[in-house]
Each structure stands twice: as C-alpha cells, then as structure tokens.
Amino acid sequence: MEKSQTAVNTFVKETGAWIAAQLEACTRCGMCAEACHFYQGTGNPEYAPVWKIELLRRAYEQRFTLSGKFKLALGLEKAVTDADLTHWSEIDYYACTMCNKCSMVCPMGINLGSMIHDVRTGLSNAQAVPADLHAAVEKQENEGSPLGVTDAVFKQRIEWVADEWEIELPVDVKGADTLVVFSSIEVMKFPSNLAAIAKIMNAAGEKWTISTKGREVVNFGFYEGNEELTVLFASRVFDAAKELGVKRVMVTECGHAYDALRWSAANFMQVPAGIEVTHIAGVLGEFVKSGRIKLKPGAYDNDGAITFHDACKIQRRGSHIQEPRDILNILAPKSFKEMTPNKEEAICCGGGGGVIAIKDADPIRYAAFELKIDQIKKANAKTVAMVCSNCRLQFTDSVQHFNLDVKVAGLSQMVADALVEK
Template sequence: MESQIVLDTFIKETGGYVASQLEACTRCGMCAEACHFYQATGNPEYAPVWKIELLKRAYEQRFTLVGKAKLLLGIDKSITDTDIADFSKIVYEACTMCNKCSMVCPMGIQLGPLIHEVRSGFSEAGVVPADLMAAVEKQVEEGSPLGVTDDVYESRLEWVADEWEVELPMDVKGADTLVIFSSIEIMKFPENIAAIAKILNAAGENWTLSKKAREVVNFGFYEGNEERTIMFLQRVFDGAIELGVKKIVVTECGHAYDALRWTSYNLMDVPKGIEITHIVGLIGDYLRTGKIKLKEGAFNDGVVTFHDACKIQRRGGHIKEPREILHVLSPDAFKEMSPSHEESICCGGGGGVIAIKEADPIRYAAFGLKIDQMEKIGATTVVMSCSNCRLQFTDCVQHFNLDVKVAGLSQMVADALVE
C-alpha cells in the first residue's frame, strides 16, 4: 500500500525539472565517489544515483514507452513495499542532502534536490525512520524538536541574558531585524546566543527575538514533508509579520537557512518586503562597512581551519564572509582544508542524519574523512557557521578522542569584538 502512495507522490512531483534531469543521467556512477557515505563505507547502495533509483523507475514506468515496455517484459520491476522500506533507510540515514554529488556529475544533475523528492514520497507514505519522525512530531506539537517549549524558551533566554550579561530584546514591535535561533543553539550551544546578541548590539542593530517565531529549525524539511515544512515556516513568518520586521536573520543553522531562504518562496506566500539572510552574511556586512571592529589576530595560535557547511556555504553562498572574518581573527594561523569552499566534504551529520540513532555507525564513519582532512593540515581549531555541523563535530571529536577544538564562528567574532 505504501508503495502506491510513494508512486503517486513521485508522479505528482515529476515535472520538467525532475524528468529532464532523470533523462540526463548516463548511469556512469561517478557520483558515488563524491558521497562521503560511500567513500567511508564502500557500500554501493549509498551511491547518489542509487538513492534516486525509485524516482527514476516511477518516472520511466509512468511516462516513457520504454519504461512501460520494460515493465511489461519483466526487465524492470514495479516498486514494492519492501523497496520502500529498504530505500527509506538509504535516503534518510545515508544522505545529508549536501549536494556535493551534483558538482561531480558530468551532466550536472542536481542529485540533492532529487533525493529530497524521494524523501517527499516516503514521508507521504509514512516510511520515515522512527527517530526522525519523533522529532518531527515533537516540533508539530511543542514547536521544537528539542523540546524548546514556550516556557523552556523563556527561562533559557533569561538564563543566557544573566549568565553572559547580555541584552536580549524580546518581541519588540517595529524592530528592523528578527533573529531566530535554532533549538540546537538554545539547548546545546547557549553561548552562541550570547555571542550573536553581543555582535548585533555592538553593530547597533535594531533587532528582536520573537516568542512566536522561536524555532528556526525545520524538521518537516528534513523529512521532506511539504505540509509540515510549510507549517514550521509559517510560524516563523507569523512572528515576523506580527513584529513588522524588515529582515529575518537565520542563526547558525544550515537546513533552516535552506528552507527559509531558498525554498519557502516556491512553497508558500512569503510576506513581502522581508529580506532573509544568514548571520554569517550579516557579520560579513558589519565587518565590511565598519559597523563592528575586530581585534586582529585574536585567534592566531595553532592551525585554525574552516569547515564549509553544505547548506550555508555550498548551497547558501556565504563562502567569502567566513574567510574575510578569519583573515582578521587568525591571519597567520588560518589554513584551508582540501577540498574546501563549495567543494567541501560534508560533516556527515546534516539532513537529519544526526537525529537518527541507527545511522550512528555510518555517521561516525563519514566523519573519518573530516578527520583525515584536519590531520593533513594539523588543525588545532576547526571553525564553522552551522550548529548542526558543530553538533556532529563536537560529538565526533569526543567519540574519536581528537585533540581539536570545535568553535562557532559567531562566538569567535563576539570574543574578538573591539568596543
């Protein structure tokens, strides 16, 4: 039964965008070597091309003469419930939607977005790993996958304001900028909240937080469920409309940035006149325009490197800003990993993977590639602008007992602020 729902969803989603790219695939298999999960495990089922196999089969069997003939002759099989269960594990547990594969594909096929379509079909049929689904449901009910309810939000922010002696404006009507944190920051990296608040205050930004729009994370987007993606986005926009802001700033969260900045416009009516940006872009602007001053060489010891997040750098475009910042903070210590920038290797924890306990072994295996990269340049500090990456790095550094400091970019900027 599930297979029918999946099939119907695939067919519904297949327009020219999906079809033309599925048609372009030459089955060369080059994408496999671009995938950190394949590289780390050698499991051919983790090849990106295999992750879109069912989408391809559905397309061929529904829309092409050859596909219909193949089905009739028994060369191809129709999609079964067993297929769905098998592939669900592959596309949710062994894909971070980092889209590195699209860069290697000689045809330039956007495999990441296509795998997102596959997830959509699975989510409609309810064949989603239980751990991920539990987090989604928690976000539906409580407003946050990590249990940041209204009360938790308020008490947590109060504590941050006290602990770091920082002003956190809440629900200020007429503010220019609405800043929305991810629950990862609220629960696991509260120092990030203090840091970002300090930067915004130093730059003289007229900003506010919102009780309504208190969670930027979008687990519906991880799941690939359009309805829930919109539901969570709407909460954010409702908060923004209520306060009449001109700008929404996504803090250090990658998937949320992808959902808000690059996806929402095609899913729903985004309130007009609101610019959506990422905190790294904002800090970059502050630095360029002189709104904030940083102590040069504030972190100039050891080897400092930057990990590019798939959703903020490769698929967000904020590649230059972190470098500009780090060239001020760590002029001598800064060293690039190879490959980096848009070609960066994924942390292995994004796309909801870190939320799925069953995926732990391959998540750790994929991080092995990051360890190699860091060891090659002798990195002592690794900086990033995504809390999800940071969660993965922090967890893995502990798991592998590595001697590397994991740092958030905003926090380093805040620590180096010159009044």
C-alpha cells in the same frame, strides 16, 4: 492502499517535465558516487547518489515510458514494493545530508539533491520515515521545536542566558529591523551562542529582536520531505516577522534552516514580500566590513592552526564563502589554514539533513566524518571553526567518538570574544 502505492502516486505526481528531463539525461557515468561522502566513507555502492533516486526513476519509467511498461510486463524490472520503501528509507535518510555536492559534479547538470528530497516526500507520504526523525518532526509540530523548546522552556532559557552572560536579549519588539531566529540546537546545546550573537548585535547598534512565536529556525518538516509541515514551520517564522514589522530575518548558526527559509520555502508557499532572509555569516561580514564592529587582530594567533569547515547550505549553496575567511584572516592571520578541498568543493560533515537525529545512522555518520578527520590532520589544525550548529554538533560528537585532540568552535562565539569594546 498499500504504502508503496502511496509513494509511487507521489512520485508520479511530482514528475513533471523537469524531473523527466533530469532522469532521461542521466548517462549512468557514476561520477556522482565519488562526490558523496557516504559512498566515499563506506564504499557501499548503494550510497551512490544516482541509486538514491532509483524509486523515482522506476515510477517514472514504468508509468510514463513504453520501455518501462514493457520491462515491467516482462518481469525484467520490478514494481516498487513496501519492502523497497523500507530499504530506500535507510538509503535516503541515513546516508544523505542533501549537501548537493553530487549535483555540482554531475556532467549532465542533474540536480540530485533536489530529487532525493522528492524521494523523501514520497517516503514521508507513505509513512516510511525513520522513527527517530519522525518523532522530532512531531515534536516540532506539537511543541514548536524538535528539541522540546516550548514557549515556557524558551522563556526560561532566554532569561537564564541574559542573567548568566549579563546581556540584553530583546524579545517580541515591534518595529525592530532584524528578527534573529535561533535553532533549538543553539538554545539547548550551545546557549553561549545566544549570548555571543546578542553581544555582536548590540555592539553593532542593530535594532533587533527575537520572537516567542517565531522562535525556531530549524525545519524538520523539510528534512523529512513533508511539504505541509515545511510550510507550517516556515510560516511560524514569516508570520512572526510580519507581525513584528521587521525588514529582515536573520538565521543564526544553522545551514538547513537557511536553505529552507531563504530558497526552498518559495517552492512550497507564498513567502511575504519585502522581508529579506539572511544568515549570520553574511551579517558578520557586513558588520566587520562597514566598521560597525571591530575585532582584535590576531586574537587567536597563539592557539595553534585554525581551519574553517564550509557548511554545504551556507557556503556551497549560500555563497557566504568569503566573509568567514575575511574574519579569520583578522582573528588569526598567522594561524588560519585551509582544509582541502574547501569552499564550494568542501566535503560535508555528514551530520546534516536530519542524519544526526537518526540513532541507527550513527555508524554511517561516523564513517563519513573520517574524511573530515583526514582533512583536519592534513591541515594540522588544532581548532575547527564553523557557522552551523548542526555541523558543530556533528563535530563535537565525532571528536569525542574518535577521541581527537581538536577544539570545535562557532565563528560567532569567536567574534564575540574578540570584539573591541567601543
């Protein structure tokens, strides 16, 4: 079977009343384009969100509507071809972080992010996924992590962090309350985050553990749109949580992982009942508010202005908007400054959704980041704090690429460094 046929069959299979209603509701007003950082950063009309679901629309119209069948028969519209798959693979994987800002502005309430994910599923089934991204997916399937954090590497990294920062990281503790699951970006690129979060959990007196089996919170199957692997990767975490008997799973500094585990997994699989999925941003807020940890007021007030980058999946989707601000207002009451736009309306950093894993997408990713540079400059910020290590990787890489004099900081690290010892 041709690849295009496989993709079209997937689109048709996905198209129920909900997708049909969304596609029919679109008025082609173009408002979603202005919301997309890839369209804004490049001016390329092909990056308009509504164009990213064009293959899904064509498959729906040509299979289910009379007008679509006529247009196809008269040659007024063409069927989806293998060349289209290659072209839309670049549009939908290189130039979309699934940030869902476009859905927020659509006057018809169309959930574009979710439909772009459906297009990715068709492309994944047709094996039209960018090679870099698919290689990371295969690595996660075979080694347990897209960055090569095998059982042995994980053990070695945890032991090294424990020695280096002289901190206790409990592993595979049955009966703990909270299972903490790090992303391999933290394990490999920002290991001090592991020590920082361990320090906070210990200071709060939390009964927590990490798990060898459920050691990877990132879900590259979700990025690719591969439902089977999305379920496999989420199951590794949920199975570990069940075996350890924890009450909650805490996602550390990763936004897409939070979306995948907290909300999207339930669309694909039976998620275990009675296990809460939460994010470090919410837990930090909870610890500070309840007095379980205390922070040194004004600890960061002497380093120039500090701003906060809202991660799409943690703040816009996850609503953890106030907790980081409450914390920054303690740590830097005089220096904390908002970027504009912010909170739900914040602009994505451009590195999520698997984009940063695709080398050929670099020029687009940097073009999108230029919007962020503009915001940082307007806030006159010397430090940008955030609670997503994928955003942090994009910021760190882009700050270097553009040679900016800006410090990039993880909020957990800032909190850990400003803890008042009891």
